[in-house]
Amino acid sequence: MKLKYLLAASVAGITGAVVLPAPVMAQQITSGVEGIVLAEDGSAIPGATVTVTDERTGAARTVSAGSSGNFRVSSLTTGGPYTITATAPGYEGQSLPDQSITLQGNTSFTFRLAPTEVAGDVIVVTGARVQVTQLAVGPGTSFGEQILDVAPTFNRDIRDVLRLDPRVNLARDDLSGQDRISCLGGNDRSNAFTVDGISQSDVYGLNDNGFASRSSAPLPYDAVRETQVQFAPFDVDYGNFTGCAINVVTKSGTNDLRFGGFFEYSDNGMRGNKVADEDVGAIEAEKRYGFYLGGPVIRDRLFLFAAYEHQEAGGPQEYGPTGSGAAKELGSISLDQFNEVSDILSSVYGIETGPLAYSLPYENDRYFVRADLQITDDHRFEATYQRLEENTVKTDDFFTSTSSSQLTGLNTYYNSGTTSDYYSGRLYSQWSDMFSTEVRYSRSEVLDAQDPIGGYEAQSSNPTPRIIVGIDNPTGPDATILAGPGVNRSANALSPVYS
Numbered sequence: 299m300k301l302k303y304l305l306a307a308s309v310a311g312i313t314g315a316v317v318l319p320a321p322v323m324a325q326q327i328t329s330g331v332e333g334i335v336l337a338e339d340g341s342a343i344p345g346a347t348v349t350v351t352d353e354r355t356g357a358a359r360t361v362s363a364g365s366s367g368n369f370r371v372s373s374l375t376t377g378g379p380y381t382i383t384a385t386a387p388g389y390e391g392q393s394l395p396d397q398s399i400t401l402q403g404n405t406s407f408t409f410r411l412a413p414t415e416v417a418g419d420v421i422v423v424t425g426a427r428v429q430v431t432q433l434a435v436g437p438g439t440s441f442g443e444q445i446l447d448v449a450p451t452f453n454r455d456i457r458d459v460l461r462l463d464p465r466v467n468l469a470r471d472d473l474s475g476q477d478r479i480s481c482l483g484g485n486d487r488s489n490a491f492t493v494d495g496i497s498q499s500d501v502y503g504l505n506d507n508g509f510a511s512r513s514s515a516p517l518p519y520d521a522v523r524e525t526q527v528q529f530a531p532f533d534v535d536y537g538n539f540t541g542c543a544i545n546v547v548t549k550s551g552t553n554d555l556r557f558g559g560f561f562e563y564s565d566n567g568m569r570g571n572k573v574a575d576e577d578v579g580a581i582e583a584e585k586r587y588g589f590y591l592g593g594p595v596i597r598d599r600l601f602l603f604a605a606y607e608h609q610e611a612g613g614p615q616e617y618g619p620t621g622s623g624a625a626k627e628l629g630s631i632s633l634d635q636f637n638e639v640s641d642i643l644s645s646v647y648g649i650e651t652g653p654l655a656y657s658l659p660y661e662n663d664r665y666f667v668r669a670d671l672q673i674t675d676d677h678r679f680e681a682t683y684q685r686l687e688e689n690t691v692k693t694d695d696f697f698t699s700t701s702s703s704q705l706t707g708l709n710t711y712y713n714s715g716t717t718s719d720y721y722s723g724r725l726y727s728q729w730s731d732m733f734s735t736e737v738r739y740s741r742s743e744v745l746d747a748q749d750p751i752g753g754y755e756a757q758s759s760n761p762t763p764r765i766i767v768g769i770d771n772p773t774g775p776d777a778t779i780l781a782g783p784g785v786n787r788s789a790n791a792l793s794p795v796y797s
Contacts, residue, residue: 326401326435326545327376327401327545327547327724328373328375328726328736329374329375329376329399329404329405330370330371330372330373330399330404331350331370331374331380331382331397331399331404331407332368332369332404332405332407333369333406334363334366334367334408335348335363335367335369335384335386336410336411337389337410337413338411338413340410342363342366342367343363343367343411344364344365344366344367345362345386346362346367346369346384346389346409346411347360347361347384347385347386348360348361348362348363348369348371348383348384349385350371350374350381351380351381351382351383352374352375352380353379353380353395354375354377354379354552354553354554355553355601355670356553356597357675357678358675359371359374359675360675362731369731370404371728372404372728373678374399376400376523376524376547377398377399377400377442377443378399379395379397379398380397380398380399381393381394381395381396382394382397382407382428384407384411388414389411389413390411390414390421391411392423392428393421393422393423394407394430395422397430400440400442400524400526401440401524401526401545401547402435402439402440402526403433403434405430405431405432405433406430406432407428407430407431408429408430409428410428436530436531437528437529437530438463438528438531439462439463439526440524440525440526441459441460441524441526443523443524445462446459446519449462453514454519454586454607455514455515455519456515456519456522456544456546457477457479459525460525460544463527465527465529465542466480466481466527466542467479467480467481467483468480469486476512478507478508479507479508479544480541481527481529481541481542482529482541482542484540486508487500487508488540488541489539489541489542489543490539490542490544491508491509491546492543492545493516493517493546493547493548493720494722495722495724495740496720496740496742497742498510498516498718498720498742510716510718511662511686512690512714512715512716514609514662514664516664516684516686516718517546517605517664517666517684517686518588518590518605518606518607518664518665519588520549520558520588520590520605520607521548521668522546522547522548523547523548523550524547525544525545525546526543526545527543527544527545528542528545531543548666548668549590549592549605549668550601550670550680551592551593551594551595551601551602551668552592552593552594552601553593553597553598554593555592555593555594557589558589559588559589559590560588561585561586561587562584562587563583563584563585563586564584565583565584566580566582566583569581577616577625578614578616578625579615579625579656579657580614580625580656580657581611581612581614581657582610582611582612582657582659584610584611584612586607586609587607587608588606588607588664589606590606591604591605592604598672599671599672600670601669601672602667602668602670603666603667604668605664605665606663606665606666608661608662608663608664610660610661610662611659612657612658612659612660613660614656615655615657615658618633618654618656618705620633621633621634622636626698629774629775630702630703630769630771630776631703631705631769631779635769635779636651636654636705636779639651639767639779640707640779640781643767643781647765649754649762650707650752650781651706651707651708651709651752651779651781652707652708652709652710652711653707653708654707655693655708655711658690658692658693658711659690659691660688660690661688661689663685663688664684664685664686664687665686666682666684666685667682667684668680668682668683669681676728676729677725677726677727677728678725678726679723679726680722680723680724681722681723681724682721682722682723683719683720684718684720685718685719685720686717686718687715687716688715688716688717689713689715689747690714690715691712691714692713692714693711694710694783694784694787695764695784695785696711702775702776703775703777703778704777704778705777705778705779706779706781707781708751708752709752709753709754710750710751710780710781710782710784711751712751712784712787713748713749713750713751714747714748716744716746716747717744718742718743718744719742720740720741720742720743721740721741722738722739722740722741723738723740724738724739748787750783750787752782753783754782755783762783764780764782764783764784764785765780765782766779766780767781
């Protein structure tokens with residue numbers, strides 16, 4: 299019997315909105331082995347000893363087969379290699395090395411032991427001698443470290459791996475440029491996304507990718523041990539979705555010291571300047587870099603793993619007034635007209651439009667630390683900390699049309715970002731061959747920002763109304779120049795609300 303106690307606390311801060319508490323998520327983040335020990339004639343061997351050894355950490359779990367020869371070991375760290383050994387008095391034992399287990403379900407082993415007169419004799423066998431079966435909690439796919447290491451991922455993002463499942467489709471959002479995950483043709487709002495059992499979906503519903511983060515996946519790619527997509531699992535541990543459950547578990551340290559890093563760079567010189575014979579705006583140089591480090595603090599006992607990833611870039615702001623040098627100039631507004639309005643607002647009313655924007659920069663930093671303590675062979679404790687800092691500059695009140703246009707300075711643009719902290723602790727205990735417990739605690743602190751670059755919101759020390767100045771063009775389409783907070787921000791009450 300496996301008994302779970304799930305404790306959860308959450309804190310969510312969203313600027314400009316009241317947030318309802320998110321439901322507790324309890325996705326499965328461990329796996330296990332089970333099976334049966336038989337004699338060569340097919341009869342059960344009750345009391346046979348089965349030992350499951352994690353070769354990464356040296357941790358070993360030992361159970362005795364029941365009266366029908368069945369055994370089960372749960373709450374194991376996914377991946378491998380594991381060595382599974384079955385022994386019994388009067389029988390030649392068998393040991394099966396290099397086994398991996400996944401989130402997709404337990405792995406079943408059927409041992410058939412030959413009688414022997416040599417006590418303690420154990421032989422190493424191949425899979426041909428032991429029947430190995432991958433069980434499943436339902437239709438879905440699991441991607442372990444071997445696939446994550448070699449799968450083509452242009453953005454170092456698990457979305458590039460998930461789409462290897464033909465039931466998953468990435469739909470590009472034209473407005474944000476983000477890839478939205480569609481499972482079985484459904485909307486990404488109906489998906490669940492968890493990391494180590496902590497919900498990291500877009501709980502409020504304003505993001506463009508279904509994640510709690512806005513410009514990327516919320517954790518470093520090098521910190522992912524395994525990711526899984528489930529469509530209709532039978533296990534009650536999975537819930538709170540109608541599309542699919544995207545389940546991620548993170549890496550831990552091992553007895554081997556491992557470290558690595560990467561650096562990627564691209565700039566405007568690596569891309570064309572026209573699409574379909576139309577000029578496109580310049581981008582800022584894109585830089586991605588990061589590192590990971592994992593190893594033992596106390597061999598066989600205490601392990602640490604840490605990862606960090608940074609990304610910075612800037613998309614083009616292609617539109618600007620005539621004479622500004624923008625890739626696509628607005629014939630209804632000239633640079634002189636914008637400067638005139640900007641100067642009057644500044645000198646007469648003290649309102650700054652800010653300069654014209656030629657790029658939309660974004661930046662994010664992702665941190666991850668995990669500690670694993672093997673208290674005894676039957677008790678294991680895990681603790682993780684994850685932090686996300688990101689910001690993207692977006693337009694507000696900016697509108698282009700052949701009939702009319704709306705133009706703003708940089709101060710009306712807004713910072714769209716997230717600062718998130720995730721904490722978790724998990725204690726796994728095997729009290730007997732038939733009874734185990736799993737205790738989880740998690741806490742999420744999420745603060746979303748949507749702040750005009752120039753300020754002036756209603757709650758600031760210097761609030762201002764939204765300013766609209768009409769441009770009357772006798773020989774062409776009319777236009778407007780706007781200043782102050784955008785239409786979607788001028789009335790926001792931007793005080794964090796916790797729930």
